[in-house]
Amino acid sequence: MIVDPPPSGAPLLLVGAGHAHLHLIRQRRQLPAQRVILLDPGGFWYSGMASGMLGGQFMPQADRLDPMQLARRHGVEGIRGRLSGLDLDRREALLADGRRLAIAATSLNLGSTLHLPAAHPEGPALWPVKPIPRLLALRRHLSRAFDSHQRLHLVVVGGGASGIEVACQLRALAERHAATPEIRLLTRAPALLPGAPRGAVNWLRRRLARRRITVMTGLECCGPTRGGVMVASPNQPWGEDSYRFLAADHVVHATGLSPPDIVERLGLPTLPDRGLAITATLQSPAASWVFAAGDCAAMIDHELPRLGVYGVRQAPVLLANIAAYLQGSELHPYHPQPRALSILDLGDGQALAIRGRYWWGGRLAWWWKRQLDERFLSAYR
Incomplete structure (x- = not known):
């Protein structure tokens, strides 16, 4: 693993506006970097309400956030664009428009496709x-x-x-x-x-x-x-x-579902059909300055289902570990929860909630899902 210290004054680059990075943007003050940059091509669509939007429960704007607006509000620079690669020797991010950015560290939160x-x-x-x-x-x-x-x-x-x-x-x-x-x-x-x-x-x-x-x-x-x-x-x-x-x-x-194609072009270890290989500290085993979370990342020791809740739970650990890396402090492992709550919106005011061997269905489950979804989105509006 590359363990050289990050370049002085170089920015932290967040690639993608997924669940975990929304948390990092909102907690920008806890990141000891002079500059934090968000690279993202468009809006954030919340997967928890996507099917409800399809069924006509929600207008499209109810399911969408503007991550650039959130970034400006919290002192994060925004770039509309896409990552085309990483120069691992020079520690640079390569943008699709031809630009190169020297960076202290980067975090990938690109979702799945x-x-x-x-x-x-x-x-x-x-x-x-x-x-x-x-x-x-x-x-x-x-x-x-x-x-x-x-x-x-x-x-x-x-x-x-x-x-x-x-x-x-x-x-x-x-x-x-x-x-x-x-x-x-x-x-x-x-x-x-x-x-x-x-x-x-x-x-x-x-x-x-x-x-x-x-x-x-x-x-x-x-x-x-x-x-x-x-x-x-x-x-x-x-x-x-x-x-x-x-x-x-x-x-x-x-x-x-599979990770975005860019993951295979970074020159870093991947796990077939799962994504960028990451350790328990959410870092690439081949480049300690590359972090990843959510669907595009594949934990080496745990195979996680592609559920947004794991990106949400990884976010605080990702925040703490990036801050520790930039400061030269000790990083701590992320321990996945053994069971995750899943609530299926059945489109008629009914839902099915499952957590491990426990389940319940009906209007109460649907109401609970609405509360959780609205609470998540309201935190970033």
Whole structure:
């Protein structure tokens, strides 16, 4: 690990405005750097309310923050742009516009993305759940289609929390427009929400049936074709009857999240499909001046699910360790919580909350989620 001291007077560079960096910006006074710079291409979209925005519960502006405005308020310089690489020998950040910045340290909080399969020229429209503005584009597209009385076939790929929320919010959006599309939820797993309590899954399946959402387990999407998608069982031997056709006008992919491509171009160790490798102190094992948190980072000793709550919990440790690094003090490890609370917004004033083996569903869970979401966003408005 590179342990040389940071250059005197060089700035701290925060790349990306994710959950953890919002906290660092608000606590800028605790960072012993003469200059702190935020590099980010656009607004912060809050993942906790993204599906609700798709379903029409929230206007887009309710789910979005301007990180540059937050940065100015707390004495952080803002640069609209993207990182294109790091010069590890000269300790410089390379910007996509050609600029080079000498830095004391940098922290990456870039979130995750989703790579779609190749589209078919006569196949369905394909939509990823990330970046979140794509869900806003889907909402606007479907709203026009519903208003023109198109009878649509919608397929959601992914039986985890994101896929379930998206399927429910598609039904909510349709109901706002008095439309009745066919909605199918497809997962390659044998059941929804792998690892969730059985009672929670059974409760959820009953809710989905009432919302007229067809659940198809044990099937994976093999790719788009004319008028729909081909699906198959992952465990079925190949043969002429291996594939089934599902009619689809739109397919939303809610599985297969991966770190942004830039992570692989930094010249630092990564963990396949997980992100930039980081130690317990949230540092790269090959460059102590590079920190990372959230979905783009992969802890070497812990495989964390891609949930915003982990970025939020990493934030105080990230803040303390960057400050300690800049001062030459001892850094402390981040210890992930063994269980995290997850609350699924089901789009009709109902939600399902799960934490470990405990769960509860209904309006109280939905109200609790609203309180948590509004509390988080209000802290940065």
